[in-house]
Amino acid sequence: MADAKINQKPFEVPFTDWKPEYLYSLGELSPFFRSAVEHEQLLATKCPSCSKVWMPPRADCPDCYETCDWVEISGEGTVISCSYCYFLGVGVDLIDYLDLPYVFALIHLDGTDTYFYHGIKPNEQKMGEVKAGTRVNVVFREERRGSIGDFYFVPSEEQKQ
């Protein structure tokens, strides 16, 4: 009797109630983001023991386990490697100010010892200009909230013009 009432077709239900919201604590990295938001100044960290300068900054040196010191950096650097990207994920801050395609890059920021991932806004008239060796500098967005997407990079030549 039950058979007639049992439909085996998958029953797919939208599940929209689960929208997690966070009050995400930046903890020991707070100085980096506060400095970006309030002073448009990038900070790195330097280990007092091995003198390595970490970027992204690390409050604790993973090699020495020493508490690192905060140091100011210029926000200028050299592209080590980059890819033009044609697909931008959903819910990513970059989507607000970079058009596709844009450049995702590993940047060696001056005065640091590691490479830093970030987005570069290419000059639309000169597509393909950004490559390994290109000099870039940081640009801060008008509205900053304490996100790695509060700033981005542009080719240095373009900025001077």
Place this chain on the structure above:
Amino acid sequence: MTPVDIIGIGTIPFMERNASRTYKGMALDSVRRALEDAGIGKDDVGHVVYSIHSEAMLLQQIPTLLLQDYLGFRGLASTRLEAGFATEGYAIATACNRIRSGQDDIVLVVAVQKTSDFFDLEGDSRETGYRRGNTIATDATWLQQILPCQEAFLSTFCLEPRLARHGGPTKEQMAAIAVKNRRNATLNPEAQLNTVPTVEDVLASAPVAGDTTSLMCAAHGDGACALVLASRERAAELGAKAVRVAGMGIATHSSYTVDANNIGQIVGTQIAARNAYEQAGVKQPPSEFDLAQVHDITSGIEAVACEELGLCGPGEAGRLAQEGAFDKDGMLPVNIDGGRIGCGHAGGVSGIYAACEIVRQLREIADARQVPIRHGRALLQCTDAHLSMNSVAVLSVRENS
């Protein structure tokens, strides 16, 4: 320490979306097959290792707790592993360690993942839903708000510097690898994709990041599979047609410390391979294996992984692939089941599926895609999307016990 054998495999087809089964049902389907293949009952299992990558995609923070009950393993302890897309290798290593330590003589590895329930209801899109879900698999502080997609990471960190330094893999070579895996998939009835694009089709498909196009990327979907591992003694008792885990290496390297020492490489795979080869006594990697199952999250990464495994020199894998060296009838067939690009990809599952394929090949029951077994050895490699967590296993049939 007792050697460890794989005595049972259970697979179900990879599907772009499996709406007719929940993740629990999919797990049970594969476990039922694995136990049957091993010729044992549920009560023979001493421990269960769960290879489950993403909780978010299952809408379930405690999948292990629920699966253990659903599968009827009441009273039995379990372990869950999570190591990105290398979860599978870490799970196999953990199962081996349970047996080697003498705690258990039979361990079940259960891999299951749905990726397609993650859905962008506004955009009515499975793809953007998956991408949104994937975002939380990156560093919340430093990457989530700037990373466009994982392929951008792979291209920028690995493929572009590799190409600059070693001349490969080129875009055309990456396309050739994608075509190879799609061709292999047509011989696998469990594969998600069963058509073969041309190299031109692959090159003309939607650009994603750098030289990587959409047809060079893994076909994510829903999948499950299971492995039964046993001590050598128990395997012999059961008269199983066993495949020995002759070498197992796992290694983690940097995820967000990037510098000149790791860019353009998969350092963790180099380390894991060294350890696995040493345990198995492998001296000349390319000539000692009958097949290799290599992590093709994109076809470019497959090429780099082959090189890091010592199957050829740096920058050479793409050219060799173009020449057919990694084809079914080539020097060393790579991803004969179709790999993640052709057969299907679900984090935590694909690598276990690859292990199952190796067992089928070494048992010589792989039907249309059977490769000649001359050395009785095969290679299994996994790496996560940060190329940080890595596993390499040497599986063997002709090991002297």
